[in-house]
Amino acid sequence: ASAGVAVTNLNLKPGHCVEIKGSIPPDCKGFAVNLGEDASNFLLHFNARFDLHGDVNKIVCNSKEADAWGSEQREEVFPFQQGAEVMVCFEYQTQKIIIKFSSGDQFSFPVRKVLPSIPFLSLEGLAFKSITTE
Amino acid sequence: ASAGVAVTNLNLKPGHCVEIKGSIPPDCKGFAVNLGEDASNFLLHFNARFDLHGDVNKIVCNSKEADAWGSEQREEVFPFQQGAEVMVCFEYQTQKIIIKFSSGDQFSFPVRKVLPSIPFLSLEGLAFKSITTE
Numbered sequence A, B: 001a002s003a004g005v006a007v008t009n010l011n012l013k014p015g016h017c018v019e020i021k022g023s024i025p026p027d028c029k030g031f032a033v034n035l036g037e038d039a040s041n042f043l044l045h046f047n048a049r050f051d052l053h054g055d056v057n058k059i060v061c062n063s064k065e066a067d068a069w070g071s072e073q074r075e076e077v078f079p080f081q082q083g084a085e086v087m088v089c090f091e092y093q094t095q096k097i098i099i100k101f102s103s104g105d106q107f108s109f110p111v112r113k114v115l116p117s118i119p120f121l122s123l124e125g126l127a128f129k130s131i132t133t134e
Helices: none
Strands: A002-010 A017-021 A030-038 A039-052 A055-065 A073-075 A085-092 A096-101 A106-110 A121-124 A129-132 B005-007 B019-025 B030-038 B041-054 B055-065 B073-075 B085-092 B096-101 B106-110 B120-124 B127-133
Touching: A002 A129, A017 A121, A039 A085, A039 A096, A129 B120, B005 B127, B019 B030, B019 B120, B030 B085, B041 B085, B041 B096, B085 B127
Parallel strands: none
Antiparallel strands: A002 A121, A002 B005, A017 A085, A017 A129, A030 A039, A030 A121, A039 A055, A055 A073, A085 A096, A096 A106, A129 B127, B005 B120, B019 B085, B019 B127, B030 B041, B030 B120, B041 B055, B055 B073, B085 B096, B096 B106
16 A cells, blocks of 8 residues: 555553544555554554455454564454545553544454554555544 | 654645644743655744744744755744644645634745645644644
């Protein structure tokens, strides 16, 4: 996916969330939101796959340390459509990250390496609209 | 000022604007919003000075090329208060950047080095709330 917006010094502290708004390209095979320390170390790689790596309409989450992927977690919910807008909130809770959708669905992903705050965020394959922290 | 949020791959095209929302620390001496190519090359260094470098309640704008500052442009309007929220829109119009305030005031700053789109944005001394592109 095309390298999208990247944010450093985000300083997302436990108990706070970051909301991403973007638009999904009509021909999007998949998009991702990454949260972590930098491009090589993700607490969360949130990857929505329309048709990618053999997955169809599947959310696959993982962590990455020094460019080494962890074990994947696959989700049932898939509230996305190609060509549509997307809004997702990521709440950092030290032991886990809770992913909340505008549809009301949510799930969590375990934090495998605790950080005092999350400094880095990047988007892949998603046209950026806004990033908001609460 | 403390290094704040930095955004790369912003891809702000002519005719589009980026809106920054943040909160000004109560003891803030000054804050800045930078738009350009990277940390060394700004099309616009927008610096609101409460009490900084001999300026009191003064907006000072400038450009920077390879870490060399251009000539400053000082503004009359100063719609900011320490400890309050701030919302400012920056509209890129190839020849100039128009700075618009929620108060309705606005002014422009000349673009001294035209870019097809603006990839980099950073904040200094401002607690980040949101970045939105339209």
